[in-house]
Structures are given as C-alpha cells and as structure tokens.
Amino acid sequence: MRGRQAAQLLALPGLLVLLGVVAFPLLYAFFLSLTRYSFLRPQYTWAGLARYREALEDPYFLHALGLTALYVALTVGLTLALGLLLAVLLHQGLPLKGFHYFAVSLPMLIAPVGVGLIWKMILHPELGILAYLFGGVDFFGDPRYALLSLALVDVWQQTSFAALVLLAGLRSLSREPLEAAYVDGATSWQAFWRVTFPLLRPVLLALLVLQTLAEVRTYDLVYVLTRGGPGSATDLVSYYIYRKAFLGLDLSGAGAMGYLLLLLTLALVALYYRLLTRS
DSSP, X not given: OHHHXXXXXXXXXXXXXXXXXXXXXXXXXXXHHTXXXXXXXXXXXXXXXXXXXXXXXXXXXXXHHHHXXXXXXXXXXXXXXXXXXXXXXXXXXXXXXXXXHHHHHHHHHSOHHHHHHHHHHHTOTTTOHHHHHTTSOOTXXXXXXXXXXXXXXXXXXXXXXXXHHHHHHHHHSOSHHHHHHXXXXXXXXXXXXXXXXXXXXXXXXXXXXXXXXXXXXOXXXXXXXXXXXXXXXXXXXXXXXXXXXXXXXXXXXXXXXXXXXXXXXXXXXXXXXXXHHOO
C-alpha cells in the first residue's frame, strides 16, 4: 500500500500539469461557448445554448463541415490504401531495404509547414515543375483542383506513418494461419484477403481513428497553401474556427463550433468502432 501511495504522489505533479494544459482550456472554452464573449466586447454575457444554435444556422460553418467531411474521406481512404500497399511491399522483402525504409519514412520527418512550403513551390503555377508539366495548371488557385491538391499533399505526408504502422502490424502476425491457408490451396490474394486482412483489423481500426482525428484537425497545410481559398474552396472547419476566433474576434462562437466539431468527431469514432468490431 505504501508503494502505491508513493507512486500516486510521484504522478501527481504530472497530473496537475496535464489538468492545467488540457482540462482547463477545454472547460474554459465550454464556458465561453455559453456566453457572448468577444475581443470587442470582453464581457461574459450569458447566452446558454444560443451560440450552438447560431453555429448550426451559419451557412459558412455548415459549408466548412461539408468540405471537411469530403476532405477526411479523401485523405483517410487514400492514406490507408497506399499505406497498406507500401506495407505489403516492404513486408515482402524488397532489395535495397534500407533505402526503401528511408524513402518511406522521409515525408513523416518533415514538419507540416515545411511540407506545405515544399509543395507550394512544386505546384506553383509559374515556377513549379508539376504545374509546367500539366500546362500551367494553378493547382491551389483554381477551385476545381484546390481541395484535391490539398488532400494529395496531406496524403503524401501521412502515408509514411500509415505504412510503418501497418508494416509493424504485418510483422507481428503469426505465420501459422497463413501457412494453413496455403496448405489448403489458397492463392496469395485469397490468403491476404481472408487471413491477413482480418487479422490486421485491430491495427486498421486504431490507424483509422488516429488518421480521422488528424485530418479533422487539419489547419497548418490550409494556412500555408491556400488560406481557405480560392473563395471558400478549401475553408476546412479548423481553419474556419480559427478565422472566427482570431479574425472575427468572436471567441464564444468559435468555442461553440469547436465543441460541435468535437461531438461530431466522437460520434464518427464511435461509428467506426461499431462497424469494424461487429462480428
């Protein structure tokens, strides 16, 4: 018992710091979302749930939510598919293994702001090599291509993490089920789809949740590459909430939108878990 009390005392400073860094901002943002506090009117005027109703009636916020849903579907789907493909290829034992590991890991080691600056030059309509090859296409200035271009830049970076996590999952699987499948006459594709893929389901679930949480919070790439433009073609919800708080100076409205986004994200994660763990 004495050892447990000593462990609790040692953990107490870290717990207090965690409460101060995480719990207090969350509780304060929730309190703000129930008021009409702004930088222009720094007074805590009680509003109840009115700010949440106003957020749900805001067409720009609903537009940002729709764009974010499309963006998450694109980035998470492509990231998991490409990550699984790379993980399977690396698991097969390619020549020059060290080089392939380095090449796959490199995008993950670059900060998102650095990734944004690199691709901003590559896709620049006048100076970029890819824009030149595609006939001067303005990837981030044309509403038809801006969201897809932003998503592909994000996928380029996030695929590294997905591939390494799935590769670790493949390496941890037992060989006996696969060997039994081959003995029963299964082809490589059948063994992968009916044996390996189901065994990877817990890893895929964890990766799906992590990637969804990361993509819903996408802000840095939008800030560096498009600033939500052209027009509102890439105005994802995290960037819209930032503009609401620090450009529109409406802290309580931004807090209400942030909590609505949190509730929607939690509901999506719960749906993932229900769908992927159902027998």
